[in-house]
Amino acid sequence: MSRESYSQEKRQRESEKARKKRMKAERKAQRRNQDPEEFELVFAEDIVGRLPSSAEAMRMIEERANAPKAAATVPCKLFVGSLTDMVTEAVLTEIFSKFGKISEAVIITDRNTNQSRGFAFVTFENRHDGAKAVEELDGYELDGRHITVKVATNR
Numbered sequence: 778m779s780r781e782s783y784s785q786e787k788r789q790r791e792s793e794k795a796r797k798k799r800m801k802a803e804r805k806a807q808r809r810n811q812d813p814e815e816f817e818l819v820f821a822e823d824i825v826g827r828l829p830s831s832a833e834a835m836r837m838i839e840e841r842a843n844a845p846k847a848a849a850t851v852p853c854k855l856f857v858g859s860l861t862d863m864v865t866e867a868v869l870t871e872i873f874s875k876f877g878k879i880s881e882a883v884i885i886t887d888r889n890t891n892q893s894r895g896f897a898f899v900t901f902e903n904r905h906d907g908a909k910a911v912e913e914l915d916g917y918e919l920d921g922r923h924i925t926v927k928v929a930t931n932r
Contacts, residue, residue: 853907858896858925877906
């Protein structure tokens with residue numbers, strides 16, 4: 778490429794750039810000189826629908842603040858070991874319900890004899906309640922035995 782052709786191409790690019798800049802300035806000037814049109818009024822209600830009153834908004838904020846957090850509502854399954862044959866699901870429900878709402882209490886039985894195998898599972902609806910139950914009831918004496926209470930794990 779000769780020095781002359783390079784200069785010519787550069788001049789063409791620069792003139793094109795200058796032409797675009799002039800066009801842009803002209804368009805801007807035309808917009809400025811035109812009579813401003815009436816502005817269209819748009820309300821928030823048109824965009825998002827009906828807005829709550831300030832009293833309704835405050836009530837909704839308070840409800841959200843008082844609602845249990847999502848992580849707290851995760852169920853918590855507890856293993857309960859060292860149970861006697863006399864312990865029933867009703868007894869377990871009575872003891873564990875002091876710590877929170879229980880969704881299930883199941884004593885595991887032998888398939889052949891249908892007798893208790895000495896352990897059970899108690900499921901709390903809220904994991905914080907389950908944690909409190911583990912703290913308080915691990916080592917608790919029930920029918921002459923100290924029971925074991927731990928968070929259940931998968932095999």
